[in-house]
Amino acid sequence: MLADVGIILRAQGLTKRFGALTAVDGLDLEVREGEVFGFLGPNGAGKTTTLRLLCALIAPTAGTADVAGARLGRDDARIRATVGILTEQPGLYERQSASENLRFFAALYGLPRRAAQEQTDRYLRLMGLWDRRDEAVATFSRGMKQKVAIARAALHEPRIVFLDEPTTGLDPDAAKTVREFIGQIRSEGRTVFLCTHNLDEADRLCDRIAFFRRKVLRLDTPASLRSELYGQATEFRLVPRPREEDLVRVRAIDGVRSAVAEDGAIVVSSDDPLRTNPRVIRALVEGGADLAYVTERRVPLEDVYLRIVEGVQ
Amino acid sequence: MIAALRPDRTTIIRTICAREWREAAGNRLLVAMTLLPPVVILLAGIGAVGAAAIYPPSERDVQALYAASPAMRGLDPTEAVQGIIATYFLILFMLIPTVVPLTVAIYSVIGEKSARTLEPLLATPAGVGELLFAKSLASTVPAVLVTWIAYVVYLVSVRAVGSQSAVNAVTAPRWILAIIVLVPLLTLLSVNLGIFISTRVNDVRVAQQIGGLVVVPVVGLGIAQVTGRVVLDDSAFVQTALFLIVLDVVVFYLARLAFQRENILVRWR
Numbered sequence: 001m002l003a004d005v006g007i008i009l010r011a012q013g014l015t016k017r018f019g020a021l022t023a024v025d026g027l028d029l030e031v032r033e034g035e036v037f038g039f040l041g042p043n044g045a046g047k048t049t050t051l052r053l054l055c056a057l058i059a060p061t062a063g064t065a066d067v068a069g070a071r072l073g074r075d076d077a078r079i080r081a082t083v084g085i086l087t088e089q090p091g092l093y094e095r096q097s098a099s100e101n102l103r104f105f106a107a108l109y110g111l112p113r114r115a116a117q118e119q120t121d122r123y124l125r126l127m128g129l130w131d132r133r134d135e136a137v138a139t140f141s142r143g144m145k146q147k148v149a150i151a152r153a154a155l156h157e158p159r160i161v162f163l164d165e166p167t168t169g170l171d172p173d174a175a176k177t178v179r180e181f182i183g184q185i186r187s188e189g190r191t192v193f194l195c196t197h198n199l200d201e202a203d204r205l206c207d208r209i210a211f212f213r214r215k216v217l218r219l220d221t222p223a224s225l226r227s228e229l230y231g232q233a234t235e236f237r238l239v240p241r242p243r244e245e246d247l248v249r250v251r252a253i254d255g256v257r258s259a260v261a262e263d264g265a266i267v268v269s270s271d272d273p274l275r276t277n278p279r280v281i282r283a284l285v286e287g288g289a290d291l292a293y294v295t296e297r298r299v300p301l302e303d304v305y306l307r308i309v310e311g312v313q
Numbered sequence: 314m315i316a317a318l319r320p321d322r323t324t325i326i327r328t329i330c331a332r333e334w335r336e337a338a339g340n341r342l343l344v345a346m347t348l349l350p351p352v353v354i355l356l357a358g359i360g361a362v363g364a365a366a367i368y369p370p371s372e373r374d375v376q377a378l379y380a381a382s383p384a385m386r387g388l389d390p391t392e393a394v395q396g397i398i399a400t401y402f403l404i405l406f407m408l409i410p411t412v413v414p415l416t417v418a419i420y421s422v423i424g425e426k427s428a429r430t431l432e433p434l435l436a437t438p439a440g441v442g443e444l445l446f447a448k449s450l451a452s453t454v455p456a457v458l459v460t461w462i463a464y465v466v467y468l469v470s471v472r473a474v475g476s477q478s479a480v481n482a483v484t485a486p487r488w489i490l491a492i493i494v495l496v497p498l499l500t501l502l503s504v505n506l507g508i509f510i511s512t513r514v515n516d517v518r519v520a521q522q523i524g525g526l527v528v529v530p531v532v533g534l535g536i537a538q539v540t541g542r543v544v545l546d547d548s549a550f551v552q553t554a555l556f557l558i559v560l561d562v563v564v565f566y567l568a569r570l571a572f573q574r575e576n577i578l579v580r581w582r
Contacts, residue, residue, distance in 0.1 A: 095340065
């Protein structure tokens with residue numbers, strides 16, 4: 001059982017080897033109840049294997065995990081009943097309707113007939129598929145199939161939902177529906193474990209992010225990861241353009257980590273912008289610079305990813 | 314909040330069977346491929362009995378027949394020939410439970426493999442043993458029912474176009490034993506062999522070609538019986554039934570070994 005209140009998933013030394021290949025190498029991880037947890041890594045990093053391990057689909061070579069109060073290897077059927085998973089492929093029965101697909105899985109998750117029907121109807125409405133509920137899935141677009149598959153992962157109201165690349169290949173409208181759905185799951189206090197290559201999506205949705213390559217390389221909130229690696233950057237746009245003396249003046253300010261001129265602006269990096277930025281503004285104005293506007297500059301999560309996972313500086 | 318539970322075994326098996334049957338019924342090609350062999354075999358059997366009535370045997374054939382089956386002596390030659398045909402047709406009839414379930418069993422695994430539906434299925438609380446059993450049952454039950462219906466149709470047809478000796482042959486203990494005991498055993502053998510083969514290949518046609526070999530022992534037995542090399546008396550049928558039980562257990566065990574959650578997810582392609 002989990003000792004810490006608020007931790008819904010804890011992996012300890014979780015390892016999976018396939019012959020000579022180590023796919024997951026001593027994974028230690030804690031996921032909090034109610035958070036959207038991003039799991040990011042390159043292709044072949046072992047993300048899908050980790051998902052399969054945590055959903056009790058395959059057995060670990062070493063280590064263990066507690067998932068929603070059940071111990072991996074001992075309560076596997078209970079884990080599978082308590083979690084929901086969206087696999088890489090939608091994997092739907094194409095000759096059958098969306099409604100039939102969902103009712104079938106609801107029954108396998110142990111929902112009584114009436115609850116299965118109610119949940120099926122609820123999720124078909126949530127996913128915007130109500131009008132096409134009785135049509136064969138074979139006639140659906142990729143995005144619609146993905147929505148059915150996501151509904152399937154959530155319809156038994158699992159405490160933790162594992163989503164493997166949920167918006168890959170979807171058009172913007174379908175991707176938006178999926179993101180809204182993830183938000184809804186979180187608002188219900190349920191946990192989402194999100195594997196994705198879409199860094200922008202991870203940045204928008206995830207409370208915390210783990211960068212992973214066979215093991216967790218770094219884990220924190222997106223803001224903390226940015227701040228740790230790059231500080232927090234602010235853009236001070238000057239007209240007509242920054243002068244050398246403006247840069248010298250800004251660099252001399254206590255708390256400024258770096259200041260560089262870029263496209264008519266000075267980009268200032270600091271650890272505490274709330275304290276540093278007013279000083280920068282004051283110094284620039286007192287130095288005679290014409291300050292047009294000040295904006296926060298967010299380092300793309302892609303830069304953070306590349307630096308941590310690929311070692312790009 | 315809905316509380317998901319591990320459903321009981323009966324619910325899992327019933328749910329999977331119902332889905333398999335719905336899927337199979339919606340696939341016209343599969344239904345046609347499944348029903349064609351029994352129709353052909355049945356027509357051949359009825360036609361042979363009917364033809365014997367239209368084309369009486371020659372005196373030479375009748376003497377050979379009486380020599381081979383002394384019990385037929387004293388019967389009208391046509392009746393005797395019909396009785397012999399009905400008796401020998403039993404082996405050909407046993408092709409129905411070997412051929413009918415093979416396509417459905419193969420499709421039920423390869424279909425899921427190609428549609429990538431196995432992983433979501435394995436992610437549910439259902440156990441792999443339950444899944445395998447349900448798939449096996451879903452292919453076995455219709456095949457046994459089709460064979461039993463074919464038997465009833467054959468019996469009614471023989472009664473209509475054949476003689477009393479033909480009817481007696483089809484209702485003899487050997488036939489009844491074969492229909493009640495051998496048919497389910499042969500069906501299970503064919504189904505589990507089909508499932509086992511399907512775990513190893515990805516193409517339905519290749520699986521069918523390999524699985525088709527299951528008819529070889531049945532055909533071989535038929536040829537041996539017709540040429541007089543084997544006499545299939547009641548004792549031989551009991552021995553065959555016992556042998557099939559052992560074979561069924563072995564093949565189910567092999568299918569169970571191949572049908573492991575991790576194998577399916579990691580090694581099956």
